[in-house]
Amino acid sequence: MIASHRAVPRVRNRIGWRHRLARLGGSPVELDLRAFDEPLADIARLEDEVAGLSDERITRRAAELRAGAEAGLALDALQAPLFALVREAAGRTLGLRPFDVQVVAALALARGRVVEMQTGEGKTLAAVMPAALHALTGNGVHVLTFNDYLAHRDAEWMGPVYRMLGLSVDAVQQGMTPAVRHRAYRADVTYVTAREAGFDYLRDLRATDPDDVVHRPFHMALVDEADSLLIDEARVPLVVAGRAEPRDSRARRLAEIVAALAAGVDFDTDEYRRSVELTETGLAQLEQVLGVSSLHDAGQCALLTELNCALHARVLLRRDVDYLVRDGRIAMIDEFTGRVVPDRHWPDGLQAALEAKEGIAPDADGRILGSIPLQHFFRGYPHLCGMTGTAQDAADELRGLYGLETVVVPTHRPTVRMDRPDVVFTHREAKELAVVDEIRRVHARRRPVLVGTLTVAESERLAARLRAAGVACEVLNARNDAAEARVVARAGRLDAVTISNNMAGRGTDIRLGGADEAERDQVVALGGLHVIGTNRHESRRVDLQLRGRAGRQGDPGESRFFVSLEDDLLVRYGIRNLIPARIMPARHDEPIEQPIVREEIARAQRIVEGQNHEIRSTLSRYTEIVEEQRRRLMDCRRALLHGREAPAVWRSVPDRYGELVAACGEDAVRRAEVAVTLHEIDQAWSEHLARCADLREGIHLVRLGQQDPLARFTDEVVDIYDRMEVEIRRFHIDDTNNDAMVHQCVPR
Incomplete structure (x- = not known):
């Protein structure tokens, strides 16, 4: 470092x-x-x-x-x-x-x-x-x-x-x-x-x-x-x-219903965009099973949303790739880091749909109290x-x-790492066998090897193959990421074979030979760290980070990616349809040598990066209006909290206000006013976030009416917020709030 x-x-x-x-x-x-x-x-x-x-x-x-x-x-x-x-x-x-x-x-x-x-x-x-x-x-x-x-x-x-x-x-x-x-x-x-x-x-x-x-x-x-x-x-x-009551959900039944749907008949999957949509045939079948006349009726919006979540969970979310089942609960895997992300759930009904798919007892619904995009x-x-x-x-x-x-900023010493061309195979089995052969060849010379995989399942398959071949290895994935820094720091030692997700150990240096200078000289003489990638990531930056684990500070090193046309990125891109059949056999155990294949793989990565950029830009546009509202309301809240603005809760009942001041003192009543008003703001904002989330979930359906989803979303969110502000301003002391106020007014 x-x-x-x-x-x-x-x-x-x-x-x-x-x-x-x-x-x-x-x-x-x-x-x-x-x-x-x-x-x-x-x-x-x-x-x-x-x-x-x-x-x-x-x-x-x-x-x-x-x-x-x-x-x-x-x-x-x-x-x-x-x-x-x-x-x-x-x-x-x-x-x-x-x-x-x-x-x-x-x-x-x-x-x-x-x-x-x-x-x-x-x-x-x-x-x-x-x-x-x-x-x-x-x-x-x-x-x-x-x-x-x-x-x-x-x-x-x-x-x-x-x-x-x-x-x-x-x-x-x-x-x-x-x-x-x-x-x-x-x-x-x-x-x-x-x-x-x-x-x-x-x-x-x-x-x-x-x-x-x-x-x-x-x-x-x-x-x-x-x-x-x-x-x-x-x-x-x-x-x-915040915690709410456990939900009485129909997610389990809907999971069973969508499990009976047939791909290509009842729904179409777009691997490139990672989306799934019901066909007219599928809609008709669901309407018949559920006994509803039309799932597009306004009164069936919530049901259609839950069905879409159930279908998404079944088709697009994969166990040991997108999530783990750990201790009877769903644990989300971050797609960029490969780590389990604590306390993160899929939004809205998707978490419940995934729990239903896996037969896991649902958690209580969490009511959103506050939210902000990073x-x-x-x-x-x-x-x-x-x-x-x-x-x-x-x-x-x-x-x-x-x-x-x-x-x-340029490097202090010239980079001498050798980045080899990709080795491309028609199918995953041939690729993984070639990766094992490459590791065995390099390991036989005692040269350290670091292998970057994309998923938990792949890292464990590869480790099993290596152990069967007599090669000991350390595995670092979402199941055991607690030892990350220790495992990655040892990856530059003689004889080390380390299998990790692509982002593991980011920020942790891999020093050749560890702290032993004599061992360092041996590893340098062997050519330094040998890095192998088993997939191209959606982001070229992640691939470069993996390559960059070798060749630090002018050290020697080497990197190479092994790719198959069955890898997720390339299946989504539909690469087989873009490569002429005459140069690509249907199934072949040897590497594909034609340059056009590597060119198409690089193009696929660039296109998917552009697609992800567009997704982020779209999400940014949808969150902008809600964030502007949050800043506006929270500025008001801070002013109340820090005494820069006084609430006027009791304007409509001055006699009652005078009684409380006489009994408790003006400071106590003022503190109670602030506490109750803050509570009212927090409740209103939580409900506003829930409404915005519900609106965002189904807003794409307005395209059917030739409307712009973003413009419609913005108009609706502004209207919802304006109504919320009016309600807060017109805050009256009803019986419940009166009780709350009296409870807060404790004499000094």
Whole structure:
């Protein structure tokens, strides 16, 4: 992860910036790095002076910079001296002096860019400089990590650097109490996963006492693995739900009914778009079985939605690919990370349909109390930047969604990894046998092998084949991801064979030979880490991340993908229909050599990436109006919570108000007013989210009437919100609310 493993003499590592290409035609990718020459030189000029300071003097100098920031000095004016201090502090506390490429990355991050740095080039250390710079303001910085392990590791690892600068650092972990979270967020720099920070934000929006709010106002977020979090995960909403009564669902019966439907007759499946639709024949059969005249009648909308969910669960969601059944419950597998995602459910009726399909007792329905897409959560930070190993392919989307430009930072040493052409087979069986043969061949020389698979089922099939062939291997998938960092860190040792999902261990370095320098030399002599991919992913960026596990910091390495025309991506794309039959036998155990096949595979990946981009863009348009309403209502709620606005609950009953003030005191009555009004807002917002979810589920049906679904959705949501606001404004003290108010009015 860090570019240097020992103290390094202060010799400038000048980089030939001018060999980089200039930015062309408004591209969101910045390849011309000459703009960083001057600030880099400013930092270098301070190195000798800073090197002569004692540890205590470094701390005092940083305190002086902090005083300047808090007095209103621009951070640009403090950047060079602060970065020079960080560079020196890192060398003293960690034995790691940032290279010039890391400083350039830090400069770009401080300017609000997304930085692309290859695996092993030292993103963790580079992030300390912009984080420390913004921490000088006293407003707090969040480093948003990919998982809990990285949040804890990076806070502990980089902590000595921050502390030498007089800055506090902490980490938020899943399972922490609100009091501990509150303290962690008060640190100058807080390492936390985006999900944990987002859920804390949603819980803060329902706080009824200012002391229960754990977050400070947002200032700056530095997003690690930015392409994954800002792009791939952006379409997944964070949801805080409350428990409701167990549902009396008809999902089990509907699951049995759709199980009798015939593919190609009663429903059509579009593998390319991962969608399934009932045919007229299927609709007629369902209407007959259910005894309804027409499923398109307005009164049957809910039933039709449940049937579509049951069909989706049966046809499109696959066990050990999209989900696991664990301890009698459905556990969702994240399609990008391959990990089980805790506490995430499919929306609306799809979760119930899946439970019915698997014969699992349904959970109680969770009532949505608060929700926010990650994309809108990230936009809540006035200062946003990010870093990743694969940003270029996402640059247009990063600019479109967040207004972020991308800067590509070169490697400190030239990359010498050999990326071999794909090996393509007609069918999956031949591919898997070839993968086993390749692993056995490489393993026989004791060279470490890392295999990236797409699904749990595939990783376990491959492991069984290897063990039958006498090859020991470590398996890391959604069933056993707790040991992720430990397993991946050992993947560069002699004789290691590691099978993992494509994204496992992201952020964890694979060092050749581990910590043993003699073993490292042996592995280098063997050619370094050999990486094998068993599928092309929907996103080329994930494939590049897998390749990037080999060849870190100029190490040797090799990568190759093995692909079959039966792989999910290619089946969805319908690739067999696009390749002339004369060059592709129906079934063949040897690799297909024709270049057109590899070209079509690459084209399929580009098209699916474009399709996913369009899905994210569409979802963004649908969530925009609801997020605007959330911001509007929550601004009002915060004003009430923090006393900037007074409720007027009792205007219609002034006599009763006077009685309560006389009995309990004006402060107590005012607190009760706020509590009851906040409760009313929270209830109304929860109901609004439920209505919006129901509306979104069936809005596509308006196409049958030649209407634009997005325009109709927007009109309906605006109307629903306006009615909700009117109800809140016309809030009267009925008997129930009166009881609630009296209960809240406790005399001091």
